[in-house]
Amino acid sequence: MVAAVLAGLSLLSLLTCGYLAWGSRRGGAGEAPEDLLGEEPAAGAPRSQPHIIFILADDQGFRDVGYHGSEIRTPTLDKLAAEGVKLENYYVQPMCTPSRSQLITGKYQIHTGLQHSIIRPTQPNCLPLDNVTLPQKLKEVGYSTHMVGKWHLGFYRRECMPTQRGFDSFFGSLLGSGDYYTHFKCDSPGICGYDLYENDNAAWDHDNGIYSTQMYTQKVQQILASHNPRKPIFLYIAYQAVHSPLQAPGRYFEHYRSINNINRRRYAAMLACLDEAINNVTLALRKYGYYENSIIIYSSDNGGQPMAGGSNWPLRGSKGTYWEGGIRAVGFVHSPLLKNKGSVCKELVHITDWFPTLITLAEGQIDEDIQLDGYDVWETISEGRRSPRVDILHNIDPIYTKAKNGSWAAGYGIWNTAIQSAIRVNHWKLLTGNPGYSDWVPPQAFSNAGPNRWHNERVSWSAGKTVWLFNITADPYERVDLSARHPEVVKQLLRRLSQFNKTAVPVRYPPKDPRSNPKLNGGVWGPWFKEDEKKKKSDKSKGANKQKKMKNKKKAS
DSSP, X not given: OHHHHHHHHHHHTSOOOOOOOOOOOOSSTTOOOGGGGSOOOOOOSOOSSOEEEXXXXXXXXXXXXXXXXXXXXXXXXXXXXHHSEEESSEEOOSSHHHHHHHXXXXXOGGGTTOOSSOOOTTSSOBSOTTSOOHXXXXXXXXXXXXXXXXXXXXXXXXXXXXXXXXXXXXXXESSSOOOTTTOEEEEETTEXXXXXXXXXXXXXXXXXXXXXXXXXXXXXXXHXXXXXXXXXXXXEEEOOTTSSSOOOOGGGGGGGTTOOSHHHHHHHHHHHHHHHHHHHHHHHHXXXXXXXXXXXXXXXXXXXXGGGTOOOTTSBXXXXXXXXXXXXXXXXXXXXXXXXTTEEEOSOEEGGGHHHHHHHHTTOOOOTTOOOOOOOOHHHHHHOOOOSOOEEEEEEESSOOOOTTOOTTTTTTTOOTTSEEEEEETTEEEEESOOOOOOBOOGGGGSSSSOOGGGOBOOOOOTTOOEEEEETTTOTTOOOOOTTTOHHHHHHHHHHHHHHHTTOOOOOOOOOOGGGOGGGGTTBOOOOOOHHHHHHHHHHHHHHHHHHHHHHHHHHO
């Protein structure tokens, strides 16, 4: 009975959507020239390889889009989604680095060594260099590849930089966050630096105090204006918005004065600016002859952070957790090439799936020796077919073992439940360890001037609990734990976790390196590890040893 009611509730979560027509809005987020509003000019016969535009928002909550019932207006996103395919069973990772690494490699975190936390600015760490990336594969088949926005996949050595990982050009930030106007970031007191790059150098010339959402959009327009639309392009636009710090130009607050909660108000203004920016990107695609042969993919990188204004209601949890509110994302595909336009896809799709899907669409080849975790889901999205995906390993983090009462016994001798992990198989989802902040945060929580947790809903579980089981199809809000009722299902999923864990590579999470301090690098965050110096030292020591041996031989003779 409960399952039936919950199944009914899950249908209500797919809220009706409306949209506004493409407006003649001008100025603001990457101001578009007036003639951009005209009809798309003929650009000659398009090539069969589509233009790929991947737009990744940062920390956008599941509810924070118009067609999910938000009070924040997103007419551009609503229209693009309504005319495309909405992904309503779409998953990402709970934090920045993990989602970006899985997008660009098609592999789970356990297969890249990035299964713990994020890459910190001071860590000598980056996406392992032996991983082939999406832009590298697209370049092989003739694509021009450009990245604008946030990288956050490491930069401690030059080989880790975006231009060394397959992008022809890069304009954006290397770190996970920073000031939207000054582009400065402090990792800790006294460890501060500038973080805006053009290709491999600090972009001091662009430091004009322009809000990053608008600045990135202007850069995208320049790239599209200067590129030949007859040649395929891959454009990865990773906006900084709506990640903290909560900053937005004043005019975007106009519609949100009534929101008392200051964080929510600022967040709403940031999202409004982002929506306008995407409108201007779309207009540029039409203006310069790309649109008719383009695929636009929109995705958030993780769930929203309620303390920073984001809302995942009615889902449970937030960014940084393995509850649905941390990993179930806003996502859609918009393209004239879709067969089933104006539809909703409820099939299982994961961020790793974009790697094989886009390479196949680009007429590229996936090497047999690349062990991917993603699937080609284009027919699922475009034609409404069943997804080839039946499970998702949300993650296994062997370092995060904060569940004090976790044990092998609680995991039936199959799995140590102290380890933070989560897996989805068909309708079932299993979590172990400490999954993170677990409240439901309804819209009323943002009604006051400051954060108000009195409105939050909480579930108190018995002390020492380290295993949860949910039927996500019937209970997408994770309100009814079924682990005690279905121990056999728990055991099956624990065995699946154990199987995945056997394929895991060692975790890469090195300690801070003092050489990373921007003060030692001209005040700029950037590569600090010099391979040549290491070789010189090695060669020097080898030479010294050789001289010692020669001296010893002479003495002996």
